[in-house]
Amino acid sequence: MSAARPGSARTAVARPDWWRREGVRLWGGIALAVVLLVGVAPAVLSDFRLNLLAKFLCLAMVAVGIGLAWGRGGMLVLGQGVFFGLGGYLMAMHMKLSDAGPGGVPDFMLLYGDGVVPGWWEPLRSPVVTVLAILLLPAGLAAVLGLAVFRRRVRGAYFAILSQALAAAFAILLVGQQKVTGGTNGLNGFRSFFGYDLADPVNKRMLYYIAAGVLVVMVVVVRLLMRSRYGELLVAVRDQENRVRFLGYDPAVVKVVAYAVAAAFAAVGGALFAPVAGIISPADVGVVPSIALLVGVAIGGRATLLGPVLGSIAVSWAETSLSEQFPSFWTYFQGALFIGVVAFLPNGLASLGGALRRRRARGSAVPEVGPASDVRPAAGSAGGVPADPPAGAPDVTTDTVDTAGRHA
Amino acid sequence: MDALLPQLFAGLSLGSVLLLAALGLALTFGQMGVINMAHGEFMMAGAYTAFVVQQLLPDAGVSLLVSLPLGFLVGGLLGLLLEVTLISRMYRRPLDTLLVTFGVSLVLQQAARDVFGAPNVDVRAPAWLSGAVPLLGMDVPRTRLFILALAVAAVLALSMVLKVTPLGRRIRATVQNRDLAETSGVSTRATDRLTFFVGSGIAGVAGVALTLLGSIGPTLGTAYVVDAFLVVVVGGIGQLKGAVLAAVGLGILQAGFEYSTTASLAKVLLFVVIVAFLQLRPQGLVSVRTRSLA
Numbered sequence: 001m002s003a004a005r006p007g008s009a010r011t012a013v014a015r016p017d018w019w020r021r022e023g024v025r026l027w028g029g030i031a032l033a034v035v036l037l038v039g040v041a042p043a044v045l046s047d048f049r050l051n052l053l054a055k056f057l058c059l060a061m062v063a064v065g066i067g068l069a070w071g072r073g074g075m076l077v078l079g080q081g082v083f084f085g086l087g088g089y090l091m092a093m094h095m096k097l098s099d100a101g102p103g104g105v106p107d108f109m110l111l112y113g114d115g116v117v118p119g120w121w122e123p124l125r126s127p128v129v130t131v132l133a134i135l136l137l138p139a140g141l142a143a144v145l146g147l148a149v150f151r152r153r154v155r156g157a158y159f160a161i162l163s164q165a166l167a168a169a170f171a172i173l174l175v176g177q178q179k180v181t182g183g184t185n186g187l188n189g190f191r192s193f194f195g196y197d198l199a200d201p202v203n204k205r206m207l208y209y210i211a212a213g214v215l216v217v218m219v220v221v222v223r224l225l226m227r228s229r230y231g232e233l234l235v236a237v238r239d240q241e242n243r244v245r246f247l248g249y250d251p252a253v254v255k256v257v258a259y260a261v262a263a264a265f266a267a268v269g270g271a272l273f274a275p276v277a278g279i280i281s282p283a284d285v286g287v288v289p290s291i292a293l294l295v296g297v298a299i300g301g302r303a304t305l306l307g308p309v310l311g312s313i314a315v316s317w318a319e320t321s322l323s324e325q326f327p328s329f330w331t332y333f334q335g336a337l338f339i340g341v342v343a344f345l346p347n348g349l350a351s352l353g354g355a356l357r358r359r360r361a362r363g364s365a366v367p368e369v370g371p372a373s374d375v376r377p378a379a380g381s382a383g384g385v386p387a388d389p390p391a392g393a394p395d396v397t398t399d400t401v402d403t404a405g406r407h408a
Numbered sequence: 409m410d411a412l413l414p415q416l417f418a419g420l421s422l423g424s425v426l427l428l429a430a431l432g433l434a435l436t437f438g439q440m441g442v443i444n445m446a447h448g449e450f451m452m453a454g455a456y457t458a459f460v461v462q463q464l465l466p467d468a469g470v471s472l473l474v475s476l477p478l479g480f481l482v483g484g485l486l487g488l489l490l491e492v493t494l495i496s497r498m499y500r501r502p503l504d505t506l507l508v509t510f511g512v513s514l515v516l517q518q519a520a521r522d523v524f525g526a527p528n529v530d531v532r533a534p535a536w537l538s539g540a541v542p543l544l545g546m547d548v549p550r551t552r553l554f555i556l557a558l559a560v561a562a563v564l565a566l567s568m569v570l571k572v573t574p575l576g577r578r579i580r581a582t583v584q585n586r587d588l589a590e591t592s593g594v595s596t597r598a599t600d601r602l603t604f605f606v607g608s609g610i611a612g613v614a615g616v617a618l619t620l621l622g623s624i625g626p627t628l629g630t631a632y633v634v635d636a637f638l639v640v641v642v643g644g645i646g647q648l649k650g651a652v653l654a655a656v657g658l659g660i661l662q663a664g665f666e667y668s669t670t671a672s673l674a675k676v677l678l679f680v681v682i683v684a685f686l687q688l689r690p691q692g693l694v695s696v697r698t699r700s701l702a
Contacts, residue, residue, distance in 0.1 A: 076503045152690040161637045168634045169675040176672020331518040338511025342504045
């Protein structure tokens, strides 16, 4: 990754020593987030708002995975809705079955179908099987698809298009198999979550705490992954896949791991989304919702740790508050966000401060330590190398910065 | 055996629609490496062009003939605008282009919704395209035949342009070796713009053709753009031949799957087949040999 850059040298002058200490800002940030999520938010928000926030947190879980696969791994995952949907539907199926009671038949099957629970639904009566399925099935699907695709060195735009086609096919399949999936309406009207009554506001709050806790765990997992040798490899594969191959590593395996982890995160997000929102439907999993998840990640800073989470929550919040009042305006705004952020601020808002500071500093008398130009990875030809931004801006809590600090 | 021939024709017909949708992409994605998610919305713009023209010229036959070149122009100009304002800045970041053009497609869809309203609208087909002609013992709708002919004509015209005209020569030169083309006096910037104009224009024509198949709405393009990209991925980049083969192949496969299972399952099966196919030929059906590692 990029070595000493002018910005980092200057930060050394401007910032106190402890601020630069590895991990201090990061763990401080996580601690602050925990206090805000667990302490402040439940105290000040109404039950309705808190439930809304829980929904946003579930979407932010998908964003954490996208940040790992796309931001660090350079895989443009356009079909995370599939894994989100798999998790959501698995959980929803379990809840429908447990609502129906032992041996019972979910209500929508009596409505659309012949009232017989299909055999592949039966194992989901067990809570243990359901949780295992949510954790393993989407990750397994991602691993199989990823191995098939990455082993043959299909990547860049081709992978993006394939992941998108998967989302399209999945949504069409869900709509088409109405007898077993509820069709366009999806699955809704859940009464209980692992035996807890969902109508009880106390249990709704409990769901929020679970979502907040799971999200924090995911962020910590990504942090640990990125601090490990594996994290360095993942970023290396993003920037120079062929060099990694020449060094004796298998880039396909490196990518598959990140893709599978991202899929598992999305699935857990979906599994919590279903009871929180009270519905999971094809509208949550298709092509457009899958891509829409990316905008928050892009805004927050795709290659940062907390950027995807904050960006995704901010976008969800903006969507809820804006689209209620001006539904047509929101779509324009969303389109403009995609265009503006990705085209002109590829590192997201997290890089804005650093970019401004560099610009200001360029005018000052401080001598340049290194080349002022960004150390961009040489972008290859059509769709080959994911031309990602260079390492995060100096003032962002990214691992890439830590790496640069260690090596500098 | 009786079912085979109609199935084959249904596949061919589906393939011709796919081909029309994918032909422009074969040019912009295949030749230039730009992933334009707004391609579907250019088709939508072409379809609404046909709608507007028919409001002005009530005779369905005349309006169709006027719409085809006008749809090309509308799609092409939209593409040119997009190329000049956004895509030209991002040739080194193909994956980001995908997201930016997705934003553009959101804006265009909403614009169509605001201008023409969310409900679908209909464009009347001309009288000489209504009904069916008996062919090899089955009744073939004339509109399907017309689209098939249009797709063939578009492929022939495009390949002629690429083969014999100065523009085509410049496009091929730029694709094969951008730097060498530039040093030989080809303005690669102007070539990029023109290529994008032509590719987007074909999307407009495809949109006009789609009005013959059913009613049109603001989300018309999203239904086709994913399939169209798959055609280009399977066909391989750099040559039209691949796109043609892939479109017909995928069309026939999908029609076959739909016949033997259901429409929704057919999509999933098609996806599995495509991933399996990429195991055998990750570079697509037809590809230009290069020595690059990527």
